[in-house]
Amino acid sequence: MKRLDCLKAIYPALEDCAVVTIMGAVAAELYSLGHRANFFYLEHAMGLASSIGLGIALAQPQRKVVVIDGDGSVLMNLGGLTTMARSRPNNLVHLIFDNETLLSVGGGAPGGYRWFTTATATGTDLAAVARAAGFPRAQMVRELDDFEEAALDAINGVELSCIVAKVEAEMPKSFLMDVHMLENRFEFPRALQQPPRRREELQRPTRITKEQPTTIPALKSREE
Amino acid sequence: MPVSVANSQLVYDAMKDVGVTLVSALPETWLVHLIRLADEDPGMTLVRLAKEEEGVGISAGAHFAGVKSAMLLQNHGFLQAINGIVGVSLLYKIPLLMLITDRGSFGERDPWQTEGGKHTRPVLDALKIAHDDLTSPDDVPAKMAKAMTLAQSSLSPVGLLLGRDLMWEEPQ
Numbered sequence: 001m002k003r004l005d006c007l008k009a010i011y012p013a014l015e016d017c018a019v020v021t022i023m024g025a026v027a028a029e030l031y032s033l034g035h036r037a038n039f040f041y042l043e044h045a046m047g048l049a050s051s052i053g054l055g056i057a058l059a060q061p062q063r064k065v066v067v068i069d070g071d072g073s074v075l076m077n078l079g080g081l082t083t084m085a086r087s088r089p090n091n092l093v094h095l096i097f098d099n100e101t102l103l104s105v106g107g108g109a110p111g112g113y114r115w116f117t118t119a120t121a122t123g124t125d126l127a128a129v130a131r132a133a134g135f136p137r138a139q140m141v142r143e144l145d146d147f148e149e150a151a152l153d154a155i156n157g158v159e160l161s162c163i164v165a166k167v168e169a170e171m172p173k174s175f176l177m178d179v180h181m182l183e184n185r186f187e188f189p190r191a192l193q194q195p196p197r198r199r200e201e202l203q204r205p206t207r208i209t210k211e212q213p214t215t216i217p218a219l220k221s222r223e224e
Numbered sequence: 225m226p227v228s229v230a231n232s233q234l235v236y237d238a239m240k241d242v243g244v245t246l247v248s249a250l251p252e253t254w255l256v257h258l259i260r261l262a263d264e265d266p267g268m269t270l271v272r273l274a275k276e277e278e279g280v281g282i283s284a285g286a287h288f289a290g291v292k293s294a295m296l297l298q299n300h301g302f303l304q305a306i307n308g309i310v311g312v313s314l315l316y317k318i319p320l321l322m323l324i325t326d327r328g329s330f331g332e333r334d335p336w337q338t339e340g341g342k343h344t345r346p347v348l349d350a351l352k353i354a355h356d357d358l359t360s361p362d363d364v365p366a367k368m369a370k371a372m373t374l375a376q377s378s379l380s381p382v383g384l385l386l387g388r389d390l391m392w393e394e395p396q
Contacts, residue, residue: 045311055285079274
């Protein structure tokens with residue numbers, strides 16, 4: 001399964017969403033399909049695309065937020081999965097392209113040769129990790145049809161979802177992106193000022209579930 | 225417990241007054257009342273973090289979505305979040321209000337806090353992050369307002385260091 005084919009399959013469904021991608025191949029390939037002002041490409045800070053998506057989802061509960069992540073980035077912020085799960089916004093979809101490689105930071109090579117794999121190459125199952133973190137829905141897909149069905153279902157649904165797509169460790173045709181990161185940074189919030197057009201079902205508030213009252217027992221400290 | 229309830233309330237109210245409706249936090253002793261106040265406030269979204277760097281991303285997302293936010297963290301949490309601060313807030317010019325407990329300074333009895341206390345200000349300075357100390361209750365509302373104003377106008381992180389004299393009441 002190729003990342004670009006997956007992106008093509010969901011591209012029309014992203015029109016009304018806030019989309020946050022990681023850097024590198026994912027950003028370049030989504031850009032190659034046609035840039036939109038509601039796409040934000042995080043070109044650094046690996047791991048934080050999902051946290052940015054969580055912040056948007058909590059701040060704009062009526063808008064669907066789609067984070068397009070990678071295995072290397074997710075592994076840098078595994079704790080973030082637990083924060084997403086306990087916050088559980090029903091308007092957030094976490095797509096993870098798992099090529100088992102730190103491709104965009106130099107772990108891949110032409111021809112699909114992988115010389116720096118991630119732990120997903122040796123058995124770590126990120127869908128299982130997300131499920132165990134508390135995601136109400138997390139699944140792994142290996143075929144394009146399955147990806148399309150699962151991702152569109154998640155994007156059109158009202159549940160915090162994680163879809164892990166196993167894809168080839170293939171470089172994009174080009175890393176060229178003719179939108180400066182600061183231009184992207186300023187156009188993105190402007191796009192988010194527009195109300196989403198079709199998300200009536202999301203309009204119920206998604207306040208964070210209170211796990212338990214915060215009671216503070218007498219803390220033990222050397223200062224007491 | 226000698227964490228000041230009154231001054232925690234003062235800091236919390238000042239944070240609300242500058243428009244903050246989302247806070248991300250990890251606890252430490254001096255922050256317990258601030259986090260409790262956020263938890264009890266139906267007008268506040270509290271995100272309990274696993275690690276402080278996440279909060280930098282969450283605040284960036286909130287900013288993109290038009291919501292003012294703050295981070296409640298200890299100075300070791302600030303040190304933990306540096307890559308996110310550099311790779312998101314500074315690189316992308318995003319406002320970030322950090323309320324950092326200033327552990328490890330004069331009066332610190334916990335030996336394990338003392339190293340972080342020495343490095344907090346030099347690291348803030350190295351990153352050219354504007355910061356000020358909150359030590360007197362009288363200064364809290366004005367300094368909070370000025371910190372938020374600068375964060376928003378400069379599109380930068382700013383730090384307010386919550387000091388011992390403000391947050392801690394020595395037992396008599």
